[in-house]
Amino acid sequence: MEKLSNPQKTIEVLQKYNFTFQKKFGQNFLIDPHVLDKIIAAAEITKDDFVLEIGPGIGTLTQYLAEAAREVVAVEIDSSLIPILEDTLSSYDNVSVINEDVLKVDLKKLAEERNGGKPIKVVANLPYYITTPIIMGLFESHVPLKSLTVMVQKEVALRMQAGPGTKDYGALSLAVQYYADPYLAANVPPNCFMPRPNVGSAVIRLTRFEETPVKVKDEALLFRLIRASFNQRRKTLQNGLVNSPELHFSKEQVAAAIETLGVSPSVRGEALTLEQFAALCNALSE
Numbered sequence: 001m002e003k004l005s006n007p008q009k010t011i012e013v014l015q016k017y018n019f020t021f022q023k024k025f026g027q028n029f030l031i032d033p034h035v036l037d038k039i040i041a042a043a044e045i046t047k048d049d050f051v052l053e054i055g056p057g058i059g060t061l062t063q064y065l066a067e068a069a070r071e072v073v074a075v076e077i078d079s080s081l082i083p084i085l086e087d088t089l090s091s092y093d094n095v096s097v098i099n100e101d102v103l104k105v106d107l108k109k110l111a112e113e114r115n116g117g118k119p120i121k122v123v124a125n126l127p128y129y130i131t132t133p134i135i136m137g138l139f140e141s142h143v144p145l146k147s148l149t150v151m152v153q154k155e156v157a158l159r160m161q162a163g164p165g166t167k168d169y170g171a172l173s174l175a176v177q178y179y180a181d182p183y184l185a186a187n188v189p190p191n192c193f194m195p196r197p198n199v200g201s202a203v204i205r206l207t208r209f210e211e212t213p214v215k216v217k218d219e220a221l222l223f224r225l226i227r228a229s230f231n232q233r234r235k236t237l238q239n240g241l242v243n244s245p246e247l248h249f250s251k252e253q254v255a256a257a258i259e260t261l262g263v264s265p266s267v268r269g270e271a272l273t274l275e276q277f278a279a280l281c282n283a284l285s286e
Helices: 007-016 033-043 060-068 079-088 107-115 128-140 154-160 171-179 219-231 237-242 251-260 274-285
Strands: 050-054 071-076 095-099 120-125 145-153 180-188 201-208
Touching: 007 079, 033 060, 033 120, 033 145, 033 180, 033 201, 050 060, 050 107, 060 071, 060 079, 060 095, 060 120, 071 079, 071 107, 079 095, 107 120, 128 145, 128 154, 128 171, 145 154, 145 180, 154 171, 154 180, 154 201, 171 180, 171 201, 171 219, 171 274, 219 237, 219 274, 237 251, 251 274
Parallel strands: 050 071, 050 120, 071 095, 120 145
Antiparallel strands: 145 201, 180 201
């Protein structure tokens, strides 16, 4: 079958099945072979790899993954796409499709059954509204992950790799960088998709750390502190932590913990590094 990265082929398939784009699923299908090649290259897919694809759509990227990997499991939430995928992927015997919400799939079990529990590679052209829940869900559930190579809104990719003191730096930057090393692999303009999104996109690879770069006594507390620090960016770190409904420390406890960092009491959360947040977390865990 001719590759779906040819826009004419994509149109032909969509017309054949009378497919209508569902806004609620944030569907934008890739129609640029160069971008597809860049995704495969960024994900460093080899014939040894088991790949989990999230949101295969009509199978455009899936075709490329199937040719590069040992095995591909694609999880698609939209049941109207299943007959299309059966058609477009019929010539690949190393692909299986699961019609389910990826947040409800037991991915640990999947990795165990299909990859002997070894770390898997995840590749996805994610709908923008659910990017963060999916990425954080994969990290926090401790699914054995080698890397996560995702197409996301460009501004989200920039936030994932931002450093302290920059406008893009925030809770997402810290959360991603606690678990993984972000690498921006490609910028993708709107004309590479059908239908065209209103914003630019980017391919980012998140390579999972074997060990987190900082050690904390209480991981859940670390993320509560990070969220509280950025929920009200204009507030000082101290006020943000004291006023957070998620935290229950006194003003004195917070002030003493901030003092151990050797920074000003009026510091804002956006000025702190991941290492400083870890130190703050450990000071408040004692």
